[in-house]
Amino acid sequence: MGKRVAIVGAGVSGLAAIRCCLEEGMEPTCFERSNDVGGLWKFSGHAEEGRASIYQSVFTNSSKEMMCFPDFPYPDDFPNYMHHSKLQEYIKSFAQKKDLLRYIQFETLVSSIKKCSSFLATGQWVVVTEKDGKQDSLLFDAVMICSGHHVYPNMPTDSFPGLEHFQGKCLHSRDYKSPGDFQGKRILVIGLGNSASDIAVELSRLAAQVIISTRSGSWVMSRVWNDGYPWDMVYVTRFATFLRNVLPSFVSDWLYVKKMNTWFKHENYGLMPLNGPLRKEPVFNDELPARILCGTVTIKPSVTKFTESSAVFEDGTVFEAVDCVIFATGYGYAYPFLDDSIIKSRNNEVTLYKGIFPPQLEKPTMAVIGLVQSLGATIPTADLQARWAAKVFANTCTLPATNEMMHDIDEKMGKKLKWFGQSHTLQTDYITYMDELSAFIGAKPNIPWLFLTDPQLALEVFFGPCSPYQFRLMGPGKWDGARNAILTQWKRTVKPTRTRAVGEAQRPAHLYDLLRMLFFPIILLAVLFTFY
DSSP: OOSEEEEEOOSHHHHHHHHHHHHTTOEEEEEOSSSSSOGGGSOOSSOOTTSOOOOTTOBOSSOGGGSSBTTBOOOTTSOSSOBHHHHHHHHHHHHHHTTOGGGEEOSOEEEEEEEOTTHHHHOOEEEEEEETTEEEEEEESEEEEOOOSSSEEOOOGGGSTTGGGOOSEEEEGGGOOOSGGGTTOEEEEEOOSHHHHHHHHHHTTTSSEEEEEOSSOOOEEOSBOGGGOBHHHHHSBHHHHHHHHHSOHHHHHHHHHHHHTSSSOGGGGTOOOSSTTSOOOOEEOSSHHHHHHTTSEEEEOOEEEEOSSOEEETTSOEEOSOOEEEEOOOEEOOOTTBOHHHHSOBTTBOOOBTTTBOTTOSSOOEEEOSOOBOSSOHHHHHHHHHHHHHHHHTTSSOOOOHHHHHHHHHHHHHHHHHHHOSOSSOBOOHHHHHHHHHHHTTOOOOHHHHHHHOHHHHHHHHHSBOOGGGGGSSSTTOOTTHHHHHHTHHHHHHTTTOSSOOSOOOOOOHHHHHHHHHHHHHHHHHHHHHHO
16 A cells, blocks of 8 residues: 555545545545444434534435446436435445445544644644544544535524524524424524525424525525426536536526526515526525415515514514524534644635645645535535545646645636625536546546547537536546446436336437527527627
8 A cells, every 4th residue: 555644534525535545556544433424414313513414304406317426326216316314325335335444433533633743844644533532643644634514503693683682492404403393383594595495494384484584595496407307417517518608698697597587586486696697506495486385484684683582684574473593504614623724724714726725735735525515416526526636645646836726716716706706615617627627637528539439428428417427437547337327327317207107218309408598699699780
């Protein structure tokens, strides 16, 4: 074995990191504070300190073909959107089949990671762990931090005058597990993300009244997209990304807003975002509009203040006799085992090259895996991040100079503000980001070459869903089954829903979708040319 690599966390990012280190001939040791793999997806009936927490009813927002490890498809009969227990089953199966469990030390807490005294020469780290009340100090050549960012809740209590006088119950969505205790209650949910929407919809079946308070609104999408296909298999395509990049911004923005408003008119439901064209992550909820129509969920603006029993909103209306306030206000980035200045090296903001490498380190021997957020799934993103990081650690890939990395961070920040607005999350465009990372390791799909040598595959790669298999199709880490997985992905998509066979299975028609998508921009441009 080669270099010794410490990996913090055995969720999907940690498992990807272990596997990628092994592929590069390194010796990984993964430290996991719980007794099992899965991280966020390992459900517990109560919120545990230092661990991510989900509620009992959580389902995935990405479909199975878009969120698998690139060389490990889900079983054919798995549903397209999975309950957390089904996803945990898949994660454990991956760890077992890839023989990763023997590299994990369970029930082991990482309490400290510090540069060793010879860091300037060696780039090594001293990792202090705790297990059964005993501390151990170990030396590693590199570190991958895979502990996620859904651990430390953001509770903006200072932003709500009078909250200290409120007599009802207050909790963060992290502590919510099931609706049983909220029967007949009057609930106020602060925030309009995925957790807020899920919790509000679930509580609306039992509670007397549920109100969602949102500062800026949000687009709400259904998991079920055009013609009943999973949203991401239709929306996350190379062709769609190509159009967004080549069309004038006003045309691209108009198409985006029009598409987001196709399911229902957000203005009529009080959900319309303040800045519609921004590509901020939408909310995925198949039931929220129906619950609003039925009157069991109401959307209100920001809360300006609390009294002992009520909440006063920005529009002057009051929600009386509030029993409980649930703060679905997201999470903060925190790595208590690490000096803050390493990750937040400038203005107390997360400053990472490509969302992975701290640019100010004298030696590139630390990587943060799974922190970047996009409309793509976490698993394939973490897999590609870990592949690149492992190659950097193994000295088969190199990073630019510090000033070049800082310049890239600034440039990306400008684009992020333009596309996603002001946000603390490291948001990016999925396909653009994945292509960038895969190019670093020589695994980016060569589309022109595919059109020359394998037109059938090329059409599916360019016009079809940008599924994870594409990033193990060629180059280092190539998977021999990638081509077949891409060409059969629609069969696996429809199999679990075709439990009553009536006629032939259908799949999207790329040419029809292309013509339909181009129709309005072509008409618009024709009109402009006519008048000018």
